[in-house]
Each structure stands twice: as C-alpha cells, then as structure tokens.
Amino acid sequence: MTAADWALLTSTFVASFVECVEALTIVLAMAITRGWRAAVAGTVAALVALAAFTVAAGYALANWLPTAALQLVVGTLLLIFGLQWLRKAILRSAGLKSLHDEEAEFAEQTAAARSAPVRTILGVDAFGFIVSLKGVFLEGVEVVFIVITFGLNAKNVPLASVGGGAAALLVLVLGLVVHRPLSAVPENTLKYGVGLMLTTFGTFWSLEGLGIFRSGRVSLAWPGADWAILVLLAGWFVWSRLLIGWLRRGVDDRRTTVEVAA
Amino acid sequence: MNAVRAVGEFFFELIIGDDPKIAAAVVLALGVALLALVLGASATVVTTVGAVAVVVAFTASLLLGTRR
Numbered sequence: 313m314t315a316a317d318w319a320l321l322t323s324t325f326v327a328s329f330v331e332c333v334e335a336l337t338i339v340l341a342m343a344i345t346r347g348w349r350a351a352v353a354g355t356v357a358a359l360v361a362l363a364a365f366t367v368a369a370g371y372a373l374a375n376w377l378p379t380a381a382l383q384l385v386v387g388t389l390l391l392i393f394g395l396q397w398l399r400k401a402i403l404r405s406a407g408l409k410s411l412h413d414e415e416a417e418f419a420e421q422t423a424a425a426r427s428a429p430v431r432t433i434l435g436v437d438a439f440g441f442i443v444s445l446k447g448v449f450l451e452g453v454e455v456v457f458i459v460i461t462f463g464l465n466a467k468n469v470p471l472a473s474v475g476g477g478a479a480a481l482l483v484l485v486l487g488l489v490v491h492r493p494l495s496a497v498p499e500n501t502l503k504y505g506v507g508l509m510l511t512t513f514g515t516f517w518s519l520e521g522l523g524i525f526r527s528g529r530v531s532l533a534w535p536g537a538d539w540a541i542l543v544l545l546a547g548w549f550v551w552s553r554l555l556i557g558w559l560r561r562g563v564d565d566r567r568t569t570v571e572v573a574a
Numbered sequence: 575m576n577a578v579r580a581v582g583e584f585f586f587e588l589i590i591g592d593d594p595k596i597a598a599a600v601v602l603a604l605g606v607a608l609l610a611l612v613l614g615a616s617a618t619v620v621t622t623v624g625a626v627a628v629v630v631a632f633t634a635s636l637l638l639g640t641r642r
Contacts, residue, residue, distance in 0.1 A: 388600060392589060395596045395632050399639075408640055446584075453588060518604060519624040522611055532617040544625065551629060559640060 354444025384521025391514025
C-alpha cells in the first residue's frame with residue numbers, strides 16, 4: 313500500500329468511527345429504555361436504507377455528473393460538514409461549548425425515551441424504532457458520503473469502504489462487549505482532526521469545481537496542484553489555533569471581570 | 575406529503591445543521607470566487623481569492639455566533 317492508500321484508509325476509518333460511536337449511543341439508549349427489538353429493528357431498517365442510498369448516490373455521482381460538477385457538489389457539502397465540525401471543535405477548545413460527552417448524551421436520550429408514550433406497530437415499539445432508525449441513518453449518511461467522495465477522488469472506493477466498514481464493525485463489537493456508550497473515545501480530538509480534513513478537501517474541491525462555469529467546463533487548477541492540499545491543511549490548522557486562542561482569552565477576560573465585580 | 579416533508583427535514587438537518595450561518599458563509603464565499611471567475615480572473619486568482627473568502631466568511635459566522 314502506498315502512503316496515499318494509508319491516508320485514504322485512515323481518514324475514512326476515523327471519520328466513520330466518530331459517527332458510529334454517536335449512532336451506538338442512540339441505539340443503546342433506545343435498547344435499554346424501549347427494548348432491544350425496537351432498537352435492532354430500527355438499526356436494520358436504517359442499514360437497508362443506507363445501502364440503497366449508497367448505491368443510488370454512488371452511481372449518480374460517478375456516472376451522471378461531469379468531473380468539475382462532481383467536485384463542486386461534493387466539495388461544497390464536505391466544506392459545510394467540515395466547517396460545522398470545526399466550529400464546534402473551536403468553541404469546545406475555547407471553553408464556549410461543553411465537550412461532547414457520550415455519557416451525558418446517553419442520559420439525555422434515555423430520559424427522553426422514558427417519558428415518551430408507548431405505542432407499538434407490528435409488536436415493535438414505535439418510538440424506539442424511529443429514534444434508532446433516524447440516528448443510524450443520519451450518522452450513516454455522512455459516513456457514506458465521506459467514503460464515496462474520498463474513494464472516488466482517490467479512484468479507490470473499495471479501500472475507502474474498507475476504512476468505513478472496519479470502523480463500523482469495531483464500534484459494533486465494542487458496543488456488544490461493553491454494553492454502554494464509548495465515552496473513553498477521545499471524540500472531541502478526533503472530531504477536530506476530521507473537521508480539519510473535511511474542510512481542507514472541501515475547500516480544494518469546491519473551488520476546483522467552479523471550473524464548470526467557464527468555457528470547456530474543466531476544473532480550475534490550484535497553484536502547486538495537489539500540494540495546495542497540504543498548504544490548505546496547514547492554513548486551516550494554524551487559523552483554527554489562532555481563533556481558539558483569541559476566543560479563550562475573551563472567556564478568561566470575562567471570568568476575571570465577573571470575579572472582580574463579585 | 576408527510577414523507578416529502580420528512581425527507582426535506584432530514585436533508586435540512588443534514589446540510590444546514592444547528593447553525594445556518596455556516597452554509598450561508600460557504601455559499602457567500604463560493605459566490606465571491608465565482609464572481610472573480612466571471613470577471614475573467616485566472617484560476618490561480620480564483621482559487622486564492624476563494625480560499626481567503628471561505629476563511630473570512632467562516633470566521634465572521636463563528637464570531638457572530640459568539641457575540642454577546
């Protein structure tokens with residue numbers, strides 16, 4: 313395997329792992345409060361829907377869109393996903409948002425599930441089924457999207473799928489073994505890394521894809537070609553650290569003012 | 575109709591998420607880069623201006639969200 317193959321495998325594995333940990337928390341909360349039958353049925357239904365979505369989206373992206381349009385569409389979506397992750401990571405690191413905690417998320421989900429009314433459809437609890445289905449599908453779509461786009465760009469969708477699938481399998485096994493949310497996973501750090509990665513590739517591809525609007529409809533070339541990706545990654549990392557430092561100083565100043573006033 | 579609405583809500587939640595300012599910032603930044611392209615700028619200028627526009631728009635959306 314080349315260095316690029318390892319990079320593809322690692323990035324799809326990490327992105328998938330983080331999303332699967334969140335999905336596991338939701339499914340476990342439903343399983344414990346609403347029963348395993350509803351949680352498992354919801355998860356299986358979501359996986360079937362995800363398989364159909366993967367086939368349809370993969371075929372459409374690979375066959376229907378010209379390269380520049382593909383880069384513009386997937387780049388824009390990756391940029392939005394990436395900046396959402398990066399925003400949360402910056403706010404958490406600066407102390408403006410509480411760290412994502414799977415135990416707290418689990419407690420919130422179980423409390424909501426316990427207070428929801430009981431309604432069964434075909435012997436399956438409707439609330440547990442719907443929440444599990446929605447949770448797994450929503451987290452899964454992001455994984456599928458990352459795997460397809462990174463795989464298509466590297467011209468190695470099978471390897472990207474191995475990365476995503478291995479992470480899903482690992483989380484499933486860990487969930488079955490420990491039977492509780494995976495709160496020991498350094499989720500916030502992983503999300504920061506994935507946010508930087510998605511933002512970098514999103515910036516690169518979306519701007520390349522603007523070439524669809526010029527005559528010839530060919531992608532725009534970045535100065536330095538693919539080396540621009542490393543420059544963008546370094547740039548986003550440095551800028552995010554500066555923002556964290558700046559916002560953190562603001563938080564410290566406010567604390568000092570409050571203490572002095574008290 | 576409920577199914578269409580559910581699909582719409584799903585994609586809204588997926589793409590817009592809990593902060594619509596991020597999607598707006600991305601659209602705005604790409605719009606700036608597209609404007610440069612339409613005005614005849616070279617690929618180097620369009621990609622550079624676009625990257626800077628993304629950084630500026632994201633920073634503005636972040637700071638707007640933290641303003642008290």
